[in-house]
Amino acid sequence: MATMTAEPSGIPVREEHHPQPFIRKYIFSTDHKIIGIQFLFTTLFFLMIGGLLAVMLRFQLGFPGEAMPGGSILPETMAPGGIILPEFYISLVTMHGTFMVFFAIMPLLVGVYANYLIPIEIGTHDMAFPRLNMISFWLFLISGLMMLSSFWVVGGASRSGWTQYAPLSANPDASGVFTGQILWCLSIAVFGFSSLLGSINYITTIVNQRAQGMTWFRLPLVIWALFITAILGLLAVPVLTAAVIMLLFDQTIGTTFFLPGGGGQPLLWQHLFWFFGHPEVYILILPAMGFVSEIISNGSRKPIFGYKSMVFAIMAIAFLGFIVWGHHMFQSGMNPRLGMSFMVTTLIIAVPSAIKVFNWMATMWGGAIKFTTPMLFAVGFVMLFTIGGLSGIFMAANPVDIYIHDTYFIVAHIHYVLFGGSLFAIFGAIYFWFPKMFGRMINETAGKIHFALTFILFNLVFFPMHGLGMEGMMRRIYDTSRYTHLSDVQDTNTMISIAAFGLFASGLYFGVLFFWSLFKGKPAPDNPWEANTLEWTLPSPPKHGNWEQLPTVYHGPYEYSHPDMDRDWLLQNERPDIVSPAHEVTIRKGEA
Amino acid sequence: MSTHGAEAVQFEQTSFNVYDKKLGMWVFLASEVMFFTGLIGSYIILRWGASESWPAPGEVLNIGVTAGNTFLLICSSVAMVKAFAAIEEGDQKHLKLWLLATIVMGASFVGVQAYEYTHLIHEGFLPSSGLYGSTFYAMTGFHGFHVTMGVLCMIWVLGKAMRGHYTQENHQGVETIGLYWHFVDLVWIILFTIVYLI
Numbered sequence: 206m207a208t209m210t211a212e213p214s215g216i217p218v219r220e221e222h223h224p225q226p227f228i229r230k231y232i233f234s235t236d237h238k239i240i241g242i243q244f245l246f247t248t249l250f251f252l253m254i255g256g257l258l259a260v261m262l263r264f265q266l267g268f269p270g271e272a273m274p275g276g277s278i279l280p281e282t283m284a285p286g287g288i289i290l291p292e293f294y295i296s297l298v299t300m301h302g303t304f305m306v307f308f309a310i311m312p313l314l315v316g317v318y319a320n321y322l323i324p325i326e327i328g329t330h331d332m333a334f335p336r337l338n339m340i341s342f343w344l345f346l347i348s349g350l351m352m353l354s355s356f357w358v359v360g361g362a363s364r365s366g367w368t369q370y371a372p373l374s375a376n377p378d379a380s381g382v383f384t385g386q387i388l389w390c391l392s393i394a395v396f397g398f399s400s401l402l403g404s405i406n407y408i409t410t411i412v413n414q415r416a417q418g419m420t421w422f423r424l425p426l427v428i429w430a431l432f433i434t435a436i437l438g439l440l441a442v443p444v445l446t447a448a449v450i451m452l453l454f455d456q457t458i459g460t461t462f463f464l465p466g467g468g469g470q471p472l473l474w475q476h477l478f479w480f481f482g483h484p485e486v487y488i489l490i491l492p493a494m495g496f497v498s499e500i501i502s503n504g505s506r507k508p509i510f511g512y513k514s515m516v517f518a519i520m521a522i523a524f525l526g527f528i529v530w531g532h533h534m535f536q537s538g539m540n541p542r543l544g545m546s547f548m549v550t551t552l553i554i555a556v557p558s559a560i561k562v563f564n565w566m567a568t569m570w571g572g573a574i575k576f577t578t579p580m581l582f583a584v585g586f587v588m589l590f591t592i593g594g595l596s597g598i599f600m601a602a603n604p605v606d607i608y609i610h611d612t613y614f615i616v617a618h619i620h621y622v623l624f625g626g627s628l629f630a631i632f633g634a635i636y637f638w639f640p641k642m643f644g645r646m647i648n649e650t651a652g653k654i655h656f657a658l659t660f661i662l663f664n665l666v667f668f669p670m671h672g673l674g675m676e677g678m679m680r681r682i683y684d685t686s687r688y689t690h691l692s693d694v695q696d697t698n699t700m701i702s703i704a705a706f707g708l709f710a711s712g713l714y715f716g717v718l719f720f721w722s723l724f725k726g727k728p729a730p731d732n733p734w735e736a737n738t739l740e741w742t743l744p745s746p747p748k749h750g751n752w753e754q755l756p757t758v759y760h761g762p763y764e765y766s767h768p769d770m771d772r773d774w775l776l777q778n779e780r781p782d783i784v785s786p787a788h789e790v791t792i793r794k795g796e797a
Numbered sequence: 798m799s800t801h802g803a804e805a806v807q808f809e810q811t812s813f814n815v816y817d818k819k820l821g822m823w824v825f826l827a828s829e830v831m832f833f834t835g836l837i838g839s840y841i842i843l844r845w846g847a848s849e850s851w852p853a854p855g856e857v858l859n860i861g862v863t864a865g866n867t868f869l870l871i872c873s874s875v876a877m878v879k880a881f882a883a884i885e886e887g888d889q890k891h892l893k894l895w896l897l898a899t900i901v902m903g904a905s906f907v908g909v910q911a912y913e914y915t916h917l918i919h920e921g922f923l924p925s926s927g928l929y930g931s932t933f934y935a936m937t938g939f940h941g942f943h944v945t946m947g948v949l950c951m952i953w954v955l956g957k958a959m960r961g962h963y964t965q966e967n968h969q970g971v972e973t974i975g976l977y978w979h980f981v982d983l984v985w986i987i988l989f990t991i992v993y994l995i
Contacts, residue, residue: 333817401828409821415811439828447835451935459925460935462839468849468928473842477835757808 225749235335236749240342241321242642245635247342248313251349253716255304260709262297265289267702269684269695282361291683292381295364298681300356302367303389306489307396308349310623313631314492315400315438316345319407319431321642325740325747326425328416328756328778333409337402344399351392355385363389366681368482371463371474375455383456390453397446400438407435416739416778418758422516423777425738425762426509429516430495433523434488440527441484448477475537479530487526489623490590491519493630494561497583499762500633501565503736504580505572506773508763511564518557518564525554535603536610544603551601558594562587573766573773577734578652582633585660589625593618596671614674620667632659632715639719640733644745645726651718658711665704669697735774738762742776818973826980829943833984836939837991840932847928857922857929859913860993866909867989870944873902874982877975887965889958896955896971899978903948910941936988943981950974 231239264273276287283293320338324331332338355362362385365374369389377383411432415424424432452474454460461467463474502509509515531539531547565587574580596618600606609615632655640646677690685691685698732741739756740747756778764775813820844851854860880895914934924934954974957963963971 334821401825404828405821405824408824409817413812413815413817413820417808417811419811420809439824440831443828443832444835447832447839450939451836451839451931454924454931454935459923460931461925461928462843462931462935467925467931468843468847469931470843470846473839476842477839480835 230749233339235331235339237320237324237332237335237338238642238747238749238751240338241317243342244312244316244320244345245642247346247349248309248317249716249719251304251308252313253712254353255301255309256709256712258297258301258304260706261289262294262301263702263705265294265297265683266685267699267705269686292364293361294683295366295681296356296362296382296385299364299366300352300362303352303363305623306367306485307393308345308352310489310627310631311400311485312345314489314627315403315407315431315434316342318427318492318496318634318638319403319435321638322427322740323407323410323431324414325743325751326428326738327411327414327419328739328752328758329410329414330750330752330755332406333414334406338406341399341402341406344395344402348392348395348399351388351395355388355392358384358388361385365389368478369449369452369474370478371452371455371469371471372465375452375463375469375471375474377456386456387453390449390456393449394446394453397442397449400442401446404435404439404442407431408439411435416756416758419777420758422513423758423761425495426498426512426515426519427492427495430491430498430519433519434491437484437488437491437523437526441481441488444477445481445485448474448481451477472534472537472539475534476530479533480527482533483530484523484526486622487522489627491522493586493627494519496630496634496637497565497586499736499738500579500583500637501568501587502763502765503637503734504577504583505569505574506765507568507572508761508765509564510567510570511560512761512763514560515564518560521557522554525550525557529554532601532606535606541603548601548603552598555594555598555601562591562594577636578647578649578656579633579637579734581653581656582629582636585656586626586629586633589621589629589663593621593626596621609674611680612674613670613678613680616680617667617670617674620670624667625663629659632656635719637734638740639722640729641740641743641745641747643723643726644729645722646729646733647718647722647726655711655715655718658714659708662704662708662711666701666708669701673697732774735772737764737774737777739777742778816969818969819976822973822976826976829980829984833939833987836936837987840936840991843928843932849927852929854994857917858933858993859916862909862913863989863993866906866913867985869902869909870906870982870985873899873906874979876902877978881968881971881975884963884965884968884971889961889963892963892968892971893955893958896951896958900948900951900955903944903951903978907941907944907948910937910944933992936992940981940985940988943984947974947978947981951978 230236234240234243261273261276264271264276270288272287273284273289274287276284276289279287279293282290283296284290289297320332360382362382363369363374364380364382365386373379374386377386380386411424411428451460451462455462455464455469461469463469463471465471498509498515529547529551531543532551535544535547569584576584596614600609600615600618636647636652673694676694678685678694682688685694729745731743731745733745734741737760739758742756743751758777759779759781760775760777762777766773767775815823876895876898880892880899883889883891883895922930924930951974954970957970
């Protein structure tokens with residue numbers, strides 16, 4: 206970068222790095238970029254596991270009572286003769302939700318991109334506590350493997366749903382699962398600790414380590430989103446940790462927190478779980494919104510519309526996220542007046558969410574849009590998230606929720622926001638930052654095929670579920686043919702299942718594309734998307750420690766198509782007086 | 798943006814005037830507050846919703862012993878303050894002495910708690926003894942775990958102090974562990990009040 210050489214030479218703040226042995230460099234690494242990449246590989250593996258579980262449960266729903274092809278390799282306790290047992294089906298549903306929420310989407314958003322992006326986008330060498338960062342990754346891996354191992358223990362994996370409602374979860378005699386249930390609690394407790402270490406690191410780093418000139422309102426929106434997300438995780442996850450430990454005690458040492466037989470309150474579990482669970486929903490969407498803000502502004506070649514309103518909308522969503530948890534419990538027997546106030550706070554969340562959606566649309570308005578693969582995924586995010594957001598408003602209304610609660614309408618909603626929302630943004634982010642992470646490009650045509658397949662199949666799978674829910678199909682049921690009122694939904698379910706297999710195949714296609722590009726992709730230039738933020742001033746991939754000398758920031762992150770510039774992007778660290786002669790003129794006139 | 802180019806650009810501060818370790822500890826304590834809020838909140842809800850009457854203060858638990866123990870923990874916080882004050886003056890000898898005093902009092906607190914537990918279990922009061930037993934052991938147990946962790950970290954800090962690691966200018970470790978210690982002390986005062994006295 207020509208502009209880098211124009212920086213005044215100063216004292217080098219970081220000594221030369223000696224080459225490190227493989228195990229220190231790639232396994233027990235303290236480099237935030239390597240840790241981010243470790244998270245990426247691990248979470249993509251867990252994403253595939255979650256997808257595989259979904260394929261199996263979709264097979265049962267699409268072809269009830271039939272033997273699953275290849276299912277005969279499963280033991281008698283799961284699927285005798287390849288036919289999935291009801292008990293195993295419930296385990297599949299539980300573990301699909303658990304893996305996708307805790308071990309795929311959340312760490313893909315936070316573990317991968319908070320680690321990778323925070324130091325290089327705010328202009329520092331590494332995280333504030335690199336060793337804690339390493340421990341955070343290893344704890345995450347351990348907790349994920351503990352969760353996975355529960356399929357192989359006696360009694361199988363947990364059968365209480367990913368929400369682990371008591372007393373089913375608290376009493377091993379009720380669910381018939383003992384070891385698997387304990388593993389679920391222990392795994393989530395370890396996960397909570399890993400997440401806590403991550404949050405401490407992200408918050409401290411963003412507050413303390415920003416480069417000179419990187420003021421709060423020059424932070425890229427993805428960093429804002431990750432910052433607020435870290436605060437949400439910091440305050441919400443420990444409540445879950447406390448709750449799962451109490452649940453663990455109920456299962457093992459005879460306490461009765463959530464067991465009505467001993468005077469405990471099952472409803473308390475729901476309150477504690479959703480006090481965590483609702484901020485968790487925003488942990489799962491805010492970073493995705495951050496990625497989309499980066500990609501849409503870059504792909505539209507325009508400054509983001511309403512930067513500050515974006516920041517305040519993130520804050521508003523995060524704050525409101527703490528006072529809406531009761532909307533998951535309208536039908537739990539909670540006081541209806543309390544339900545009313547939760548309904549109002551929930552509906553208010555639509556306002557900051559809509560601000561963000563309109564800002565993205567206004568950013569694209571009149572822009573010279575480049576439909577690159579990340580841009581397609583980002584636009585796909587806006588469309589699908591909007592559908593998920595609108596169905597959310599239906600459910601937030603207490604009277605409507607009485608009818609659609611615990612039906613496939615809810616399943617459709619959560620997949621529109623978590624798959625159509627979060628996962629689309631994650632795919633966009635993977636395509637967008639892949640060149641920086643690995644120094645290679647992903648083929649654009651191949652990426653667009655992935656987008657088209659995912660977008661079409663996703664809608665085929667999840668849109669009809671709204672209808673299934675309205676017809677009264679309950680979530681987590683094993684076989685629709687056993688209910689007379691569901692006699693005519695089997696064809697829809699079969700169609701959804703076939704589309705779901707296609708969706709899984711498109712995920713595998715992405716996996717192949719990912720690994721192929723890793724080795725065979727075209728070498729990436731430093732700034733392939735002609736973006737403004739600091740990571741694009743570094744070589745692809747950046748070295749350990751990122752900068753020899755820390756950058757100085759002069760601009761906001763979205764100064765695309767600056768009128769005084771002969772090119773349509775302006776790096777955050779380009780000195781204003783050497784940017785272009787035209788700019789110099791305006792400075793002399795005092796117009797700048 | 799300045800009208801005179803980069804040289805005259807005035808930079809706003811881009812970090813807090815707090816070093817990383819201290820900030821990180823404050824952030825960690827925020828999450829600890831939420832952890833104990835989860836436990837204490839559950840206690841409040843379970844106790845208010847309990848169908849059977851709650852044992853009166855002193856009926857099951859021995860208030861006298863624990864009041865003494867509480868005093869011990871508060872004294873250990875004072876010792877921690879003295880250790881910090883000593884290193885602020887660059888006084889290595891008193892830093893080590895007061896740290897040692899903190900460790901001894903903290904460890905004694907855990908010891909007395911272990912004695913109390915054995916005594917209660919011997920009398921047949923177990924975690925499975927209804928909601929009272931469940932909440933008592935969960936809350937005091939987690940607090941005891943936090944004190945134990947604090948003592949272990951403090952031994953680590955003392956080891957560093959013995960090697961002359963801390964100076965009048967740089968004693969971040971002492972201040973950071975001190976923050977944690979005072980927090981644990983504060984939590985105990987709340988727990989003692991709501992579990993033993995009310």
